Amino acid sequence: FVTRRIPQEGMQILQNSGMCNLSVWDSDEPVPRAELLQGVAGAHGLICLLSDKIDAEVLDAAGPNLKVISTLSVGFDHLAIDEIKKRGIRVGYTPDVLTDATAELTVALLLATCRRLPEGVEEVKNGGWSTWKPLWLCGYGLSGSTVGVIGLGRIGLAIARRLKPFGVKRLLYTGRQPKPQAQEIDGEYVPLDTLVRESDFVVVSCSLTPDTQGLCDKTFFGKMKKTAIFINTSRGAVVNQEDLFEALSSGQIAAAGLDVTTPEPLPTDHPLLTLKNCVVLPHIGSATYSTRGVMSELTANNLLAGLTGSEMPTELKL
Numbered sequence: 412f413v414t415r416r417i418p419q420e421g422m423q424i425l426q427n428s429g430m431c432n433l434s435v436w437d438s439d440e441p442v443p444r445a446e447l448l449q450g451v452a453g454a455h456g457l458i459c460l461l462s463d464k465i466d467a468e469v470l471d472a473a474g475p476n477l478k479v480i481s482t483l484s485v486g487f488d489h490l491a492i493d494e495i496k497k498r499g500i501r502v503g504y505t506p507d508v509l510t511d512a513t514a515e516l517t518v519a520l521l522l523a524t525c526r527r528l529p530e531g532v533e534e535v536k537n538g539g540w541s542t543w544k545p546l547w548l549c550g551y552g553l554s555g556s557t558v559g560v561i562g563l564g565r566i567g568l569a570i571a572r573r574l575k576p577f578g579v580k581r582l583l584y585t586g587r588q589p590k591p592q593a594q595e596i597d598g599e600y601v602p603l604d605t606l607v608r609e610s611d612f613v614v615v616s617c618s619l620t621p622d623t624q625g626l627c628d629k630t631f632f633g634k635m636k637k638t639a640i641f642i643n644t645s646r647g648a649v650v651n652q653e654d655l656f657e658a659l660s661s662g663q664i665a666a667a668g669l670d671v672t673t674p675e676p677l678p679t680d681h682p683l684l685t686l687k688n689c690v691v692l693p694h695i696g697s698a699t700y701s702t703r704g705v706m707s708e709l710t711a712n713n714l715l716a717g718l719t720g721s722e723m724p725t726e727l728k729l
């Protein structure tokens with residue numbers, strides 16, 4: 412069962428394999444819960460997306476045939492891993508292939524936020540561009556700055572690599588343990604507290620776990636510099652959005668750029684969208700044609716390998 416029309420590259424692999432009797436929720440919209448429960452019944456394999464919550468109820472609805480779940484994402488916080496493990500189901504996911512695209516988007520969002528690009532575009536359109544004014548639309552630059560990356564995994568490292576050539580002076584990072592790869596970017600492993608206090612740019616690139624859920628809250632924002640910029644391209648739930656709104660509207664921090672929110676999509680009347688100093692994107696980190704194409708190929712190949720009991724190109728170690 413495929414919960415959404417995935418890019419053609421992946422669909423072709425599934426169709427050409429001649430191995431599966433495909434049932435696809437043929438839409439660009441998420442499959443409604445009732446249809447998911449119905450569609451998955453008796454399936455041997457499941458292809459899903461981030462927006463599909465795969466919990467015990469879905470696994471029970473699938474029944475004992477289900478051997479493999481292949482998600483079109485690197486993140487797997489939508490999967491009830493304990494329940495999946497208990498049932499001996501294998502999981503495929505899509506690491507590495509989206510690292511460059513997501514790191515690129517993070518840099519784009521960071522620059523758009525610190526140099527106030529959306530505000531500038533808006534001013535040009537609405538006639539706010541009058542004469543040249545010395546401090547009009549001034550922002551903060553990367554050159555000479557301190558950048559702090561929370562979570563120096565594949566994507567965090569790719570972000571840091573791209574930011575260094577902008578003239579970043581210090582590159583701080585935090586996580587469960589120091590990373591040897593950090594040498595390459597002269598990264599300094601520091602406690603979270605130090606990172607938050609000393610960074611001009613705080614970039615969140617960690618996965619969503621019980622430890623990171625709500626990590627960026629009132630206390631966190633309270634420690635940031637008043638001139639600092641907050642960027643999140645990982646998962647919305649790492650942030651307490653009410654606390655972020657408060658920090659942005661009170662001037663506790665300078666600005667924020669978010670590619671991820673809770674919920675997604677963010678309602679159009681959400682308070683964060685009333686703020687000029689908050690740039691919100693609709694979760695497009697991996698959205699390049701080639702990346703989504705390769706992600707869908709990998710998702711299909713993981714599924715087929717799982718169905719035949721062979722080695723998957725990228726299996727999640729449960």
Ligand code: 8YV
Nearest residue numbers: 460461483484485486696697
């Ligand atoms: C995906 C993501 O674009 O892979 C992930 O975990 O967050 C994004 O790259 C998207 O969620 C597709 O499922």
